[in-house]
Each structure stands twice: as structure tokens, then as C-alpha cells.
Amino acid sequence: MSLSVLAQEAAAEGITNTGLAALTYGIGALGPGIGIGYLVGQSVQAMARQPEAAGMVRTTMFLGIAFVEALALIGFVVFFLAQA
Amino acid sequence: MIFGAEFPPLSHIVNWPEMVGDDTWGINKVVLVYLFAVVLTVLFFVLGSRKKELVPTGAQNLAEMAVEFVEDGIVMDTMGPEGRKFTPLLLTFFFFIFFCNIFEIIPIIQMPATARIALPLALSLIAYVTYHGFGMKEHGVLGYFKHALVPPGVPPALLILIVPIEFISKFLVQPFSHAVRLFANLLAGHILLVTFAVLTSSVWALKPTAVIVPLPAFAVVAFTAFELMVSFLQAYVFTLLAGVYINAAISHEH
Numbered sequence: 001m002s003l004s005v006l007a008q009e010a011a012a013e014g015i016t017n018t019g020l021a022a023l024t025y026g027i028g029a030l031g032p033g034i035g036i037g038y039l040v041g042q043s044v045q046a047m048a049r050q051p052e053a054a055g056m057v058r059t060t061m062f063l064g065i066a067f068v069e070a071l072a073l074i075g076f077v078v079f080f081l082a083q084a
Numbered sequence: 085m086i087f088g089a090e091f092p093p094l095s096h097i098v099n100w101p102e103m104v105g106d107d108t109w110g111i112n113k114v115v116l117v118y119l120f121a122v123v124l125t126v127l128f129f130v131l132g133s134r135k136k137e138l139v140p141t142g143a144q145n146l147a148e149m150a151v152e153f154v155e156d157g158i159v160m161d162t163m164g165p166e167g168r169k170f171t172p173l174l175l176t177f178f179f180f181i182f183f184c185n186i187f188e189i190i191p192i193i194q195m196p197a198t199a200r201i202a203l204p205l206a207l208s209l210i211a212y213v214t215y216h217g218f219g220m221k222e223h224g225v226l227g228y229f230k231h232a233l234v235p236p237g238v239p240p241a242l243l244i245l246i247v248p249i250e251f252i253s254k255f256l257v258q259p260f261s262h263a264v265r266l267f268a269n270l271l272a273g274h275i276l277l278v279t280f281a282v283l284t285s286s287v288w289a290l291k292p293t294a295v296i297v298p299l300p301a302f303a304v305v306a307f308t309a310f311e312l313m314v315s316f317l318q319a320y321v322f323t324l325l326a327g328v329y330i331n332a333a334i335s336h337e338h
Contacts, residue, residue: 062320076272
């Protein structure tokens with residue numbers, strides 16, 4: 001039901017800048033999503049193989065996540081800028 | 085409009101009217117949250133260090149755990165023993181940001197002060213001045229630029245490419261991304277909570293769909309728990325990155 005409502009809305013208003021911005025942010029979130037998934041997966045493997053190094057691996061993992069995540073977050077800010 | 089839900093524009097959820105004063109120097113909800121966070125941070129450590137006992141109890145115990153967490157988990161991991169002198173700075177960063185963030189999920193207030201760019205930017209500029217300042221003190225001004233811009237073992241022909249890239253990333257992009265990381269995470273969390281709250285109320289108001297009201301209502305509860313984790317994690321990440329940047333500026337080994 002909500003899909004048909006959405007379709008009607010889009011048909012009534014034409015494709016808006018907001019719609020494009022949302023779609024583009026969705027595409028932009030793909031890369032960081034894959035990156036964080038790979039990063040955390042590898043870290044879990046490392047922790048399972050060597051539990052005594054877990055603390056160090058965890059710190060480095062958060063650091064890596066922070067750097068990868070920055071891309072998605074810049075996309076999020078650009079999304080609001082592009083809407084205007 | 086979906087299900088009759090009218091989502092408020094962004095300016096409605098983060099802009100607050102001034103309670104006192106005008107546009108430039110007024111006090112609104114966000115400023116009150118800053119002041120609250122300052123008072124809480126000071127109070128936490130004053131109560132923790134009021135009477136120092138050998139066997140800590142209560143507030144002192146909590147404060148000592150906090151100091152130990154920042155010193156062992158952040159300072160020692162990123163800078164090693166010579167980074168001890170930065171513990172007070174990073175400790176203040178961590179608790180001030182955490183208290184600013186946690187107001188995101190405290191009922192009635194529900195506004196993270198860090199969801200406005202001003203505070204994260206000011207904090208990241210404090211970190212920026214600190215790491216570049218201590219780097220220049222450690223290596224000398226020219227020596228610091230050489231240390232920061234010229235990575236060892238790079239063939240001289242490539243330097244014309246590497247130096248501008250390093251300059252842009254270390255002196256321009258780094259403070260910006262440091263601030264945006266905190267700001268955007270908290271803004272996104274705030275919008276997420278608002279979205280599900282609006283959805284719950286509009287589904288409730290629209291009689292035939294009121295049967296599905298448990299779904300968005302449960303989502304609000306679940307995301308509130310998630311945001312508790314995010315506000316802790318973002319304070320940790322901001323502090324951790326400040327430590328990493330300071331270490332990169334003052335370290336000698338390459």
C-alpha cells in the first residue's frame with residue numbers, strides 16, 4: 001500500500017531534487033557498507049585466532065571503522081546540502 | 085506524506101528558539117545542554133576526587149575507573165607512556181562529548197548538543213591546535229613540516245605529487261572529517277529517533293492502521309538503546325582519533 005502511495009506522490013510531483021539526493025546517498029553508502037563489513041569480519045577472525053591480541057585488534061578495528069565511516073557520513077551531509 | 089505522516093523539515097528538529105537574548109548571543113536548548121554537560125563533567129571529577137582514600141568507594145571508584153579506561157584504553161594504545169601528559173585533555177574530551185551525546189536519549193531533553201556542527205568543530209579545532217602545536221614544539225617549525233609532509237623512503241620525483249596530497253589531508257581535511265564524523269553520527273541518530281516517533285504518532289492517529297502501532301513503537305525503544313551505544317562509541321572514537329593524530333605529530337620513529 002505504501003509503495004503505491006509513494007508512486008502516486010512521485011508521479012504527481014515529478015522526480016525531485018530530494019529524490020535524487022536520497023538515491024545518490026543510497027549508492028554512496030554501498031562502498032562504506034562493504035568496507036565496514038569486510039573490516040569487522042577480518043577483525044573477528046583475528047580475535048578468534050588469537051584471543052590474547054583481542055584488545056589491540058579491537059582498538060585498531062574501531063580506528064579503521066572511523067576512517068571508512070567518514071565517507072558515508074560526508075555523503076550524509078552532502079545529502080542535506082543537495083536537497084536545498 | 086505516507087500514512088498521513090507529515091515529516092517535519094530538518095530545521096524543525098535541530099533549530100530551537102532562543103529562550104533569552106537574540107540570534108547571535110541567545111541561550112537556547114542546545115546551549116543549555118552544553119552548559120549541563122560542562123557542569124556534569126566538572127561535578128563528576130570534583131565529587132570523584134573530593135576525599136581521596138586508599139580503597140576507593142562510590143564516586144571515587146567510578147572516577148578512577150573512568151581515568152583508567154581513558155589512560156589504558158586510549159592513551160597507552162595510541163601514544164604509549166610518553167603520551168601520559170595528554171591524559172587530562174583526552175579525558176575531558178571523552179566525558180564532555182559523552183555527556184553532550186547522552187542528552188539525545190534523556191526524556192524531555194532529547195537533543196544531542198553535538199548534532200549542531202559548532203561544538204564538534206570547536207573541539208576538533210582544539211585538537212588541531214594541540215597536535216600541530218606539540219608537533220612543532222617537538223620537531224621545530226620547519227622540521228615539523230618536513231616530518232608531516234615528506235614520508236620517508238619516497239623517491240624524490242614523486243614528492244611533487246605527495247607533498248600537496250599530504251598537506252591537504254593533514255592540514256585541511258583532517259580537522260573537518262574529525263568534526264563531521266561526530267556531528268553526522270549524532271544528527272543521523274537524532275533524525276532516526278524523530279522519524280520513528282513521528283511514524284508512531286501518525287499511525288496511532290489514523291484509526292484503521294492503529295493495529296501496527298507496536299512496530300514503530302518498538303523501533304523507537306530499540307533505536308534508543310542503539311543510540312546509547314552510539315553516543316558512547318562516538319565519544320570514544322573522537323578521543324581515540326585525537327590520540328592518533330597527536331601521536332602522528334610528536335612521534336620520532338618512522
